[in-house]
Amino acid sequence: MDVTDSADTSGYALCTDPADSASTTGHVLRIDPAEVRKHFERIGRFRVLVIGRSNSGKTTLLQCVCNATELPEVFNSNGEQRSYHNIENELIFRSNPGFIFHDSRGFEAGSEDELKLMKDFVTGRASTMKLEKRIHAAWFCIPLTDHDRPILAAEEFFFNECNTENVPVIVVLTKADALELVAIGELIDEGLTMREAKPRAGELAKQMLGKVKTRIETQLDECKYPPKDCLSLAGINRDSADCNPLLRCTANALNEVELQKLVISTQQVNFTLNIEYAVK
Incomplete structure (x- = not known):
């Protein structure tokens, strides 16, 4: 699996409107391809x-x-x-x-x-x-x-x-x-x-x-x-x-933030869900 390519399409860095992010959590968590690669290398x-x-x-x-x-x-x-x-x-x-x-x-x-x-x-x-x-x-x-x-x-x-x-x-x-x-x-x-x-x-x-x-x-x-x-x-x-509800439910149930990032990163085609978790 080419993790860098996957990360580039995962959407973590797609929150570009500061007003939107401020209205939800007040800050933006940016996950660049290099960091996503580390998650895959450590966790698989x-x-x-x-x-x-x-x-x-x-x-x-x-x-x-x-x-x-x-x-x-x-x-x-x-x-x-x-x-x-x-x-x-x-x-x-x-x-x-x-x-x-x-x-x-x-x-x-x-x-x-x-x-x-x-x-x-x-x-x-x-x-x-x-x-x-x-x-x-x-x-x-x-x-x-x-x-x-x-x-x-x-x-x-x-x-x-x-x-x-x-x-x-x-x-x-x-x-x-x-x-x-x-x-x-x-x-x-x-x-x-x-x-x-x-x-x-x-x-x-x-x-x-x-x-x-x-x-x-x-x-x-x-x-x-x-x-x-x-x-x-x-x-x-x-x-x-639409499997967004299942993926969202799964991510919310995980105790480890890195696993939350991993499950969202794996959903390559789901931009909306990735953006949602990028601002959390």
């Missing part, structure tokens, strides 16, 4: 554990974050190409190699071996002294296609048994668009025609999302290691998809 790339059952939208989410249409390349610790089926393997997109992802594939099966593998991986990667090998954040995908039962045994195990005190976990409610179809069905059951139901479905789906999100947050907050935050993302399979 931003490493994320992505968790979720099958068909929860994990791959689509990563493609959205990395502005990619292709599937990621998969490597083992020696840099050799491998298949997905090992949580230790690294998933990297050519379009944005600043991120390294680990996939929890198989975790949702809930077998004792898979659960132990997940626990051992989180424990080891959360506490390692090698910052470049550490998991910097985790994104836990929960699809709203299963909104009636969003939290299963595997999810409860993770938030009760996997020590994530040193790793911010963000719950991402994916496939929120599915609630609009559910809303249309409920309105039709109430006696409306399809023509009448469609204009009203959006507002009802929004209300349903609020209730499901509150239920999930309440349940997970009671766990031993609750997530740092929870947000919903809809339409991440569209060209106009």
Whole structure:
């Protein structure tokens, strides 16, 4: 990865209006390419554990974050190409190699071996002294296609048994668009025609999302290691998809300023978000 090129497009030095910066934080933090290079050389790339059952939208989410249409390349610790089926393997997109992802594939099966593998991986990667090998954040995908039962045994195990005190976990409610179809069905059951139901479905789906999100947050907050935050993302399979909320949420959840800079620097195509953090 050419860090200098990445840093030049990261947007950290793009806050040019002193009035704008004064109205937010009162000073401008300028991150030049040389300093960004130091972050990459010391920390490596931003490493994320992505968790979720099958068909929860994990791959689509990563493609959205990395502005990619292709599937990621998969490597083992020696840099050799491998298949997905090992949580230790690294998933990297050519379009944005600043991120390294680990996939929890198989975790949702809930077998004792898979659960132990997940626990051992989180424990080891959360506490390692090698910052470049550490998991910097985790994104836990929960699809709203299963909104009636969003939290299963595997999810409860993770938030009760996997020590994530040193790793911010963000719950991402994916496939929120599915609630609009559910809303249309409920309105039709109430006696409306399809023509009448469609204009009203959006507002009802929004209300349903609020209730499901509150239920999930309440349940997970009671766990031993609750997530740092929870947000919903809809339409991440569209060209106009916006992953800013997830990246902003992740950056805010990080305890180390240098990791905040790193996650924003890796998002090469996102000028607005980079400018926002440049003035903090």
